[in-house]
Amino acid sequence: MEFGRSLPVYAPSAMEDILVGTQLLRRAFLETPSLSASRGDVIIAVGGTEPPTLLIHCGLAYRSTSLPDGQRAITEILLQRDIVGAEHAAVGQSDREIIAASTLCYRLLKAARMRELMHDPRIALRMIALAAEARLRTERHLTEVISYDARGRIAGMIYGIYERLRHQELIQRPTFNLPLTQDQIADHLGLTMVHISRTLRRMRDEKLLFVYRGVVIIHDVGELRRAASGYPPASARQPVQGDREPVG
Amino acid sequence: MEFGRSLPVYAPSAMEDILVGTQLLRRAFLETPSLSASRGDVIIAVGGTEPPTLLIHCGLAYRSTSLPDGQRAITEILLQRDIVGAEHAAVGQSDREIIAASTLCYRLLKAARMRELMHDPRIALRMIALAAEARLRTERHLTEVISYDARGRIAGMIYGIYERLRHQELIQRPTFNLPLTQDQIADHLGLTMVHISRTLRRMRDEKLLFVYRGVVIIHDVGELRRAASGYPPASARQPVQGDREPVG
DNA sequence: CGGCGGATTGAAGGGAATCAATGCTTGTGG
DNA sequence: CCACAAGCATTGATTCCCTTCAATCCGCCG
Numbered sequence: 001m002e003f004g005r006s007l008p009v010y011a012p013s014a015m016e017d018i019l020v021g022t023q024l025l026r027r028a029f030l031e032t033p034s035l036s037a038s039r040g041d042v043i044i045a046v047g048g049t050e051p052p053t054l055l056i057h058c059g060l061a062y063r064s065t066s067l068p069d070g071q072r073a074i075t076e077i078l079l080q081r082d083i084v085g086a087e088h089a090a091v092g093q094s095d096r097e098i099i100a101a102s103t104l105c106y107r108l109l110k111a112a113r114m115r116e117l118m119h120d121p122r123i124a125l126r127m128i129a130l131a132a133e134a135r136l137r138t139e140r141h142l143t144e145v146i147s148y149d150a151r152g153r154i155a156g157m158i159y160g161i162y163e164r165l166r167h168q169e170l171i172q173r174p175t176f177n178l179p180l181t182q183d184q185i186a187d188h189l190g191l192t193m194v195h196i197s198r199t200l201r202r203m204r205d206e207k208l209l210f211v212y213r214g215v216v217i218i219h220d221v222g223e224l225r226r227a228a229s230g231y232p233p234a235s236a237r238q239p240v241q242g243d244r245e246p247v248g
Numbered sequence: 249m250e251f252g253r254s255l256p257v258y259a260p261s262a263m264e265d266i267l268v269g270t271q272l273l274r275r276a277f278l279e280t281p282s283l284s285a286s287r288g289d290v291i292i293a294v295g296g297t298e299p300p301t302l303l304i305h306c307g308l309a310y311r312s313t314s315l316p317d318g319q320r321a322i323t324e325i326l327l328q329r330d331i332v333g334a335e336h337a338a339v340g341q342s343d344r345e346i347i348a349a350s351t352l353c354y355r356l357l358k359a360a361r362m363r364e365l366m367h368d369p370r371i372a373l374r375m376i377a378l379a380a381e382a383r384l385r386t387e388r389h390l391t392e393v394i395s396y397d398a399r400g401r402i403a404g405m406i407y408g409i410y411e412r413l414r415h416q417e418l419i420q421r422p423t424f425n426l427p428l429t430q431d432q433i434a435d436h437l438g439l440t441m442v443h444i445s446r447t448l449r450r451m452r453d454e455k456l457l458f459v460y461r462g463v464v465i466i467h468d469v470g471e472l473r474r475a476a477s478g479y480p481p482a483s484a485r486q487p488v489q490g491d492r493e494p495v496g
Numbered sequence: 497c498g499g500c501g502g503a504t505t506g507a508a509g510g511g512a513a514t515c516a517a518t519g520c521t522t523g524t525g526g
Numbered sequence: 527c528c529a530c531a532a533g534c535a536t537t538g539a540t541t542c543c544c545t546t547c548a549a550t551c552c553g554c555c556g
Contacts, residue, residue: 067391513540
């Protein structure tokens with residue numbers, strides 16, 4: 001299987017159990033009160049013992065860490081319906097914090113309760129699956145940061161979010177809200193805000209996508225997918241007649 | 249908790265169960281035949297359905313993926329006693345392959361057997377813990393690649409491996425074997441072999457560490473740890489009296 | 497209005513990539 | 527026993543993507 005943007009595939013013989021586990025876990029979440037937070041609020045702090053597991057109902061959050069020199073690294077973008085930190089059932093503390101990027105509604109499940117629920121092997125399987133999904137996303141992101149330039153990384157990020165939203169049937173068209181500042185995007189992709197701004201501008205000129213004030217419009221999904229696989233822009237591939245100049 | 253190199257902490261109330269689960273899982277592995285592979289062999293290929301879980305007895309392996317343009321990204325370094333792919337119990341296929349970096353002895357546990365074992369909640373908890381550890385390592389690596397320059401990345405990698413080996417009590421002194429070529433290190437850190445070579449040379453001149461033909465000797469563990477936290481070399485800091493590190 | 501967070505744009509500099517040549521081991525075969 | 531090739535590592539010269547520094551602009555809100 002080539003490195004692609006496809007979503008994780010469950011083991012066929014585990015599928016049924018996982019689906020039941022998904023339901024059961026969701027039900028457990030729904031027994032807890034619905035909470036809300038506003039932009040910038042810390043949902044799960046570092047240092048707390050036995051951090052809970054988080055279900056996001058609406059809004060966007062991110063997982064980040066602060067380095068000694070003051071730099072921030074955003075390791076994961078968290079969307080609606082994501083369940084975050086299933087592994088907190090086993091790990092006593094996290095060195096990442098989870099922060100609301102927009103107004104957020106969510107629910108929390110205590111670590112102890114998670115361990116209780118895990119006595120049902122179907123829920124345990126679901127938790128493994130959740131951990132595997134998160135891992136897959138992180139590894140993909142890592143691969144992009146290791147291998148791609150700014151254009152490829154941005155394409156990978158936007159296309160990945162697009163696919164996740166589409167898979168959840170949260171959007172039909174290639175347009176969505178992305179309440180992240182360019183500074184946050186930069187800390188996610190390992191670039192500077194200045195360079196994000198420039199690269200977004202070039203991608204807009206390329207008629208690939210449009211990002212402005214928290215709104216994303218993908219103009220050319222196919223080309224974005226290619227870019228997210230590391231391919232350079234068409235104009236840079238072949239100096240065919242009628243092609244545009246290489247951008248400076 | 250600051251971003252550091254410390255190893256994961258288990259939830260106190262889960263500790264006992266996890267330890268039992270560790271034993272049980274190890275026992276299950278020992279019921280399978282011991283296998284061996286030589287340098288370059290593919291242990292777990294991409295595309296195979298229901299890939300097994302892997303226990304490494306001796307030697308070193310890595311997890312990698314190939315991009316359409318032929319580039320390779322090595323996302324994880326796997327050491328002795330590591331259990332790899334616990335999440336394969338739930339995920340039907342992996343888009344990463346696992347390759348022996350040296351002569352390797354290992355055992356495999358089928359996904360179906362993993363799911364059976366998971367009916368014991370203690371083993372399930374152990375599997376979650378394993379997934380969490382792997383995730384932690386990957387996130388740390390991601391953070392380093394996002395935030396650090398070549399020197400910091402190399403320091404992070406070497407110091408991380410040193411800590412893992414030490415924690416397993418596989419080494420006492422700051423010296424170990426690392427059967428990776430500079431090309432492989434480059435594909436792990438998102439740099440080129442040429443630049444790895446140059447940077448290792450500079451770090452050797454700095455009397456920080458020595459890497460030659462698969463042997464690592466850390467000369468200054470304290471300074472390496474600092475470097476692995478993103479601090480620049482002492483010589484680059486202001487030689488002003490009482491100068492303090494960049495503030496967090 | 498004034499201030500502020502966020503975004504844009506320009507100019508200059510640096511870290512890493514690329515291109516290219518050379519050296520060093522190791523293993524193989526004549 | 528030496529020649530030779532292959533894989534890996536080193537080093538220099540040049541190029542380029544991205545950072546840094548700095549100025550400006552825009553929309554928002556007290």
